[in-house]
Amino acid sequence: MSPPSAAGPRHGLxxxxxxLGVCSRSQAERAVRAGRVWVDGRPVHDPERPTDARRSRICLDGVPVAAAAPVYLALNKPRGLVTSAADERGRATVYDLLPDDLPWLGPVGRLDKASEGLLLFSNDTAWAAALTDPDRHLEKTYHVQVDAIPDAALLARLREGAVEGGERLAACSVRLLRQGSRHAWLEIVLDEGRNRHIRRLLAAHGLGVLRLVRVAIGPLALGALGKGQWRPLQAEEVTALARAAGLR
Structure with a gap:
């Protein structure tokens, strides 16, 4: 018998x-319940069955499962796409922009259908979890076109935040980028991400959103990446994001 130190952590299958980066957790649950996953030569139908990945022989559809090579991508999401692998209403998704020969990748955080800009994907679930952990306060920067010209007093109130729907909505910073005759662009930095955070914060102060573009996540800027285009992250970018999220 192997000594206890040889065993890895036991998690649900x-x-x-x-x-392991094979698929999303919900996809895995469905595969297990369908009898497509075998462990040590036997089918398993319980997605929560404790499993040690280091000591168990796991097969999916008859193919041995091994840890996938980590993949990290950046996408410039256009508005009108859903951040989901599949949509129950048949709407176009961000995965329509990615090639079919990529391994399974999950979105690292989300942008709603009407929002645009920098969206990350990876099969490295630990890295993704760190970047999206609200307790790590990784800053995200947005450029937002609003339907009015905010004066200094309104900008000050935006910086103070608002309470909406029983939630405290705050921003790390709010500044005026530029303005026209009727509209203005703001730069808003968040270190948390509540549902429709910016739209709700602005609406609480009487401002409507015309466009909302995420231009940076931590030290990673959207840069010149074209709308609807994607690129792999460089190793130093992956490391810089991990450090910004407090990973060592």
Missing amino acids: ARVLSK
């Missing part, structure tokens, strides 16, 4: 498949 669906979580193990997700952590």
Whole structure:
């Protein structure tokens, strides 16, 4: 018998498949319940069955499962696409912009259908979890076109935040980028991401959003990446994001 130190952590089978970068946790749950996953030569139908990935032989559809090579991508999301692998209403998704020969990748955070800009994907679930952990306060920068010209007093109130729907909505910073005759662009930096955070914050102060573009996540800027285009992250970019999220 192997000594206890040889054993790895035991997690539910669906979580193990997700952590290996094989598929999402929900996809893994469905595959297990359908009898497509075998462990040590036997089919398993319980997604929560404790499994040690280091000591168990896991097969999906008869193919041995091994940890996938980590992949990290940046996408410039256009408005009108849903951040989902599949949509129950048949709407176009961000995955329509990615090639079919990529391994399974999950979105690292989300942008709503009407929002644009920098969106990350990876099969490295630990890295993705760190970047999206609200307790790590990784800053995200947005450029937002609003339907009015905010004066200094309104900008000050935006910086103070608002309470909406029982939630405190705050921003790290708000500044005026430029203005026209009727509209203005603001730069808003968040270190948390509540549902429709910026839209709700602005609406609480009487401002409507015309466009919302995420231009940076931590030290990673959208840069010149074209709308609807994607690129792999460089190793130093992956490391810089991990450090910004407090990973060592």
